[in-house]
Amino acid sequence: MRAHNLALVLGQVAAAHRPPSRADLAASTGLTRATVSALVDDLVVGGLLAEVGPAPRAGAGRPAAGLVLHAYGPAGLGLEINVDYLAGCVVDLTGTVRHRAVLHGDQRPVSPTEVLTAVAGLGARLRAEALAAGRVVAGAALAVPGLVSGTGLVHRAPNLAWHDVDAAGTLAGGPLGDLPVTIDNEANLAALAELHAGGQGLDSFVYVSGEIGIGAGIVLHRDLFRGARGWSGELGHVCVHPDGPRCRCGALGCLEQYAGQEALLRDLPAGEAGLARLRADTDLAAHRLPAAGTSLGVALAGVVNMLDVDTVVLGGIFGPLAPWLAPAVEAELSRRVLTSAWSPMTVRASALGPAAAAVGAAGAVVRDILAEPAEWVRT
Amino acid sequence: MRAHNLALVLGQVAAAHRPPSRADLAASTGLTRATVSALVDDLVVGGLLAEVGPAPRAGAGRPAAGLVLHAYGPAGLGLEINVDYLAGCVVDLTGTVRHRAVLHGDQRPVSPTEVLTAVAGLGARLRAEALAAGRVVAGAALAVPGLVSGTGLVHRAPNLAWHDVDAAGTLAGGPLGDLPVTIDNEANLAALAELHAGGQGLDSFVYVSGEIGIGAGIVLHRDLFRGARGWSGELGHVCVHPDGPRCRCGALGCLEQYAGQEALLRDLPAGEAGLARLRADTDLAAHRLPAAGTSLGVALAGVVNMLDVDTVVLGGIFGPLAPWLAPAVEAELSRRVLTSAWSPMTVRASALGPAAAAVGAAGAVVRDILAEPAEWVRT
DNA sequence: GTCAAATAATTCAACCGCTAAACAAATTCC
DNA sequence: GGAATTTGTTTAGCGGTTGAATTATTTGAC
Structure with missing residues (x-):
């Protein structure tokens, strides 16, 4: 229940146009101000929300403290393997792309293991860049142009000529260490990017x-x-x-x-x-x-x-x-x-540039955190 | 939360092959026996569950009281308009068809209002039959071979030559009185019937x-x-x-x-x-x-x-x-x-006979009750 | 400049619903 | 007949929400 309400409050902050106050959140969620205060406190100490200075408001009354997603909260790493390039990016909780990189080159002659290692290396570099800038990458998602099982098995990627490639297994323990990586279809992740950027x-x-x-x-x-x-x-x-x-x-x-x-x-x-x-x-x-x-x-x-x-x-x-x-x-x-x-x-x-799937992948990671804040707040 | 757990318990009873005991439900839902007992009590006094005599069981221990969906709990009325027939049926909470009726005849020459009145009359007759047998009809659903809006507007039913027919409005206050009627596409409801009967x-x-x-x-x-x-x-x-x-x-x-x-x-x-x-x-x-x-x-x-x-x-x-x-x-x-x-x-x-959509419609009504037992338990 | 009005956020007692563990009930096995 | 076993209920406790009262901080009127 607490988990549900944490997600509810966080979702309202993410969906709002201007930084909402605790009172706004109470109104929009239907919870009490007391409850919202308690939830917001947890989210603030958990590093998911931050307070911003009170926006000037007309009329009397104590000014409200605006709440925003924490720009230095956990970040998401998005990776993309495509036929003629590899790409990656880091996105913060607000959905802003903070670091990005592309490696052009035909991947068809390269073996799946080498491609996966290369993209993991790219990801590790971006992760280090993000860390240097004060952002901790909490998870990664990898876009592949093919049919992927939930377990991280690439069943078939026709245009890469991949066939039952255990991408999750190959990535484990590589340059990304034990960072959790989910694997998904390229078009799915690009669609998510469009959803959030397309506006x-x-x-x-x-x-x-x-x-x-x-x-x-x-x-x-x-x-x-x-x-x-x-x-x-x-x-x-x-x-x-x-x-x-x-x-x-x-x-x-x-x-x-x-x-x-x-x-x-x-x-x-x-x-x-x-x-x-x-x-x-x-x-x-x-x-x-x-x-x-x-x-x-x-x-x-x-x-x-x-x-x-x-x-x-x-x-x-x-x-x-x-x-x-x-x-x-x-x-x-x-x-x-x-x-x-x-x-x-x-x-x-599409409103998106190239490597849309990488952006969508990174976005999917942070959306997962926002959808399930309870786990993050415990630590 | 209580609402959710009521639905959870009820769903487990509905999904079980043999009448489960409270202890079985505790095991399958992950709740405590104490909690399950409390929830089951509410559902029994609410008329959704019934206890059956203990099934003979091997081994020691106090015999369990089996729980089943109440055969005389709230029932669902399903109606179907098709090109060459009208049909209806009443289904009890367990999904068993208790009453049914079909009226053959080409509906194309008949005006939408007359068709709707005729099917409502059929429904009212079935409802009365059900009541005489001790079953209260809690709601109805109507299957139409066309594109239906959530508001009960039949946008287009090409093979009936219907065009923006306000089916919900026409039915209101007719032979079915103020019984709530939802309207849906025929194939959708037939698919639901297949889902539950097809097994x-x-x-x-x-x-x-x-x-x-x-x-x-x-x-x-x-x-x-x-x-x-x-x-x-x-x-x-x-x-x-x-x-x-x-x-x-x-x-x-x-x-x-x-x-x-x-x-x-x-x-x-x-x-x-x-x-x-x-x-x-x-x-x-x-x-x-x-x-x-x-x-x-x-x-x-x-x-x-x-x-x-x-x-x-x-x-x-x-x-x-x-x-x-x-x-x-x-x-x-x-x-x-x-x-x-x-x-x-x-x-x-398909495992279904004719008028599958009517059966699916009635089933949809009772599934709605099972999915949202909290409202029913209050009374 | 002070005080009332207004709005924001926190504190605290009460309550709801779940859990855990002890307890009572009903049966089988020895 | 008593121990073992399983079911179902009772009771205390706890997490989390509510609602009212309280505190905090501002605007506006006199």
């Missing part, structure tokens, strides 16, 4: 992650949707044409064959260079991208009909390509989504 | 409801998934061929055009008669149904890739047709679902 009114959406493959993270009522076993969001292998070209996964006509990076950059250089060329050659873009957007729209329409979300966020490489893609996606959605007749869909580009 | 190990699945249209109810971890606004599960309008035939909804190549009742019964009499003919003419069935199953499989594969469930239940008219449909569905799923490589999909026919 205003974003409640339920599908985040489409265009990297080498196409993944999706589904957020419903500000909560990540994981499916029954945590393997949801394989948008890239939703069928667009039942007898289309064969996909790497063995099936016919998967979306990835129409809107994956390789399809978009056919006859162009791979990676950033190809993307730049595509954006520069407006003729080519105007020809190739709307078709991909239509396929994306067909697949997403099916998803939306089943899942009922009202917003699609285009992320990864789809973000910068959104000007060409979004109109086609939108057209297909309004044509095919049953509810769009009275509740139109929104399609927007 | 063993059914945890996460997609229930496919083949009626005039094709709907789906999604259950994840024994919990109904509703999407952001409660409009999930429109499987019938998932795209199978982006440039297939035009659907009533305006889009091209919707699943309904390939596996809807009208497509299955082309050139055959509509309704039951046509279905009987189709099943009798094995040549025709073997020719027509696997193709429909393949389309169903393509659409479901996309759904499963996104939602990550491991079981598909074929309900409505797809239930009796499952022998012809299921193999094709299964083949398509194992070909197209990414996770099927290491975690094969299950496709099975």
